[in-house]
Amino acid sequence: MDELGARAAALVARHPGGARLRRVGTSRAGTPLLLLSVGHGSRQVLVVAGPHANEPVGGATVLRLAERALADPRLTEGADTTWNLLLCVDPDGLRRNEDWLSGPYTLGRYARNFFRPGFLEQPEWLPEGPERATLPETRTLLGLQDELRPFLQCSLHGVDVGGGFVELTHDLPGLAQRVAHSAARLGIPRELGAYDALYWPPLGPAVYRIPPPRQGDLTAAITEAAVDSTWCHPQRYGTVTAVVEAPMWGVAAVGDGSPPADRDAVLRSVSRTLRHDTRILHHLLARIRPGVRRAGPDAARLLAPVDDYLLVCPRLADAWDPDTDDGSGRALPPLSTAHLVALRIAGRRLALRTAGLLHQLVTRAGRDPAGVLPELDRLVDEWCADYRDGCAARWIPVARQAEYQTRVVLAAFELAGRQAPAVSRSGEPGWGSGAAVPMHRE
Numbered sequence: 001m002d003e004l005g006a007r008a009a010a011l012v013a014r015h016p017g018g019a020r021l022r023r024v025g026t027s028r029a030g031t032p033l034l035l036l037s038v039g040h041g042s043r044q045v046l047v048v049a050g051p052h053a054n055e056p057v058g059g060a061t062v063l064r065l066a067e068r069a070l071a072d073p074r075l076t077e078g079a080d081t082t083w084n085l086l087l088c089v090d091p092d093g094l095r096r097n098e099d100w101l102s103g104p105y106t107l108g109r110y111a112r113n114f115f116r117p118g119f120l121e122q123p124e125w126l127p128e129g130p131e132r133a134t135l136p137e138t139r140t141l142l143g144l145q146d147e148l149r150p151f152l153q154c155s156l157h158g159v160d161v162g163g164g165f166v167e168l169t170h171d172l173p174g175l176a177q178r179v180a181h182s183a184a185r186l187g188i189p190r191e192l193g194a195y196d197a198l199y200w201p202p203l204g205p206a207v208y209r210i211p212p213p214r215q216g217d218l219t220a221a222i223t224e225a226a227v228d229s230t231w232c233h234p235q236r237y238g239t240v241t242a243v244v245e246a247p248m249w250g251v252a253a254v255g256d257g258s259p260p261a262d263r264d265a266v267l268r269s270v271s272r273t274l275r276h277d278t279r280i281l282h283h284l285l286a287r288i289r290p291g292v293r294r295a296g297p298d299a300a301r302l303l304a305p306v307d308d309y310l311l312v313c314p315r316l317a318d319a320w321d322p323d324t325d326d327g328s329g330r331a332l333p334p335l336s337t338a339h340l341v342a343l344r345i346a347g348r349r350l351a352l353r354t355a356g357l358l359h360q361l362v363t364r365a366g367r368d369p370a371g372v373l374p375e376l377d378r379l380v381d382e383w384c385a386d387y388r389d390g391c392a393a394r395w396i397p398v399a400r401q402a403e404y405q406t407r408v409v410l411a412a413f414e415l416a417g418r419q420a421p422a423v424s425r426s427g428e429p430g431w432g433s434g435a436a437v438p439m440h441r442e
Helices: 002-014 057-071 090-097 107-113 136-148 175-186 218-224 233-235 265-293 298-318 337-365 374-390 399-419
Strands: 019-026 032-038 042-050 079-087 151-160 166-168 203-204 206-208 242-251
Touching: 002 019, 002 032, 002 057, 019 136, 032 057, 032 136, 042 057, 042 136, 042 399, 057 079, 057 151, 057 242, 057 399, 079 136, 079 166, 090 374, 107 337, 107 374, 136 233, 151 337, 151 399, 175 203, 175 399, 218 233, 265 298, 265 337, 265 374, 298 337, 337 374
Parallel strands: 042 079, 042 151, 151 242, 166 206
Antiparallel strands: 019 032, 032 079, 166 242, 203 206
């Protein structure tokens, strides 16, 4: 897989006895899905990088983990463990982010070149269950889980704006303290009220329990991760899954666990802003859509996530508004200042991503008959400034993002290893283009 695959192959060439690289599948566009394995132990760890196309830090993290495992026998033969590192599970989506991956790393450049496929095209989700999974990337990941039966699976995610946190299918006592220590050492804010885990039980500061999947409509699935996923699939083997989130732009206020001064006023403001932004974006889309229908499959892939975001925005605005009943029958949990900051960031994120995708729809068409580009540029600049100036979002160097994620994975490995039963079987059998992957060298 271009430079990331080349770096993994070079690592194997330097350590032919300790590391192997094999093709385990093929993406929809024909890109090899590569698994880097280190060690020869009977206990398996599976680490999945690149599950979301706009979250590239996992590629740097898996290379760092491989180097650590090769340098420290306590992580391999000393623990009877093989590390299986999937370099990227959505390489096709990652390639579409390469215009911002090449830097400079500014919020405006990120927003105008952001891509993340629609919900039904994201490899980790199983909205109709594992038996009906259709994406080749998803089937590859499910096959690896069934082959390896890992005692630990780590899914490496990135938060564009906010803080670091971890989601677990099983409690790992002591992990919250390890996360706090690593975050403090590396200057990574911890997200104490993560939007993704708003309704999930906390296991400690910035650590959340992934609830069992349940049936729900598409909007519930998108907003609450309520459907089945590859996080939960290997539980039949006793696997602990840790979803490790590392922020690209950090916001210190997501770590403020104090009671808010006026919870309802903030919620009303966030909901009102999201509704206002959604109306603007709906009007812009209505002007763009006639040309999109004639633009072919590439435009359709950009339009799918736009439709997803605009579908869920009104529901979220109602769910967060203290004066509105969204029909779910579920009240908001107790909210700290950190929760309110996270909701403000999440509402802005949905609007900014939508504006960025609409911007690409117009610019890639090479013409703007509806005359929307100036308005889109104004919105992107205004909303990025809100992150930068209103939320004090600051870029975190990739080396620190990857080191934080590496330390959290190693902490989860140690703690899960204490719980895992002995394994009697051996399951063993960068991102985008080379021009787009300097981040793991930073």
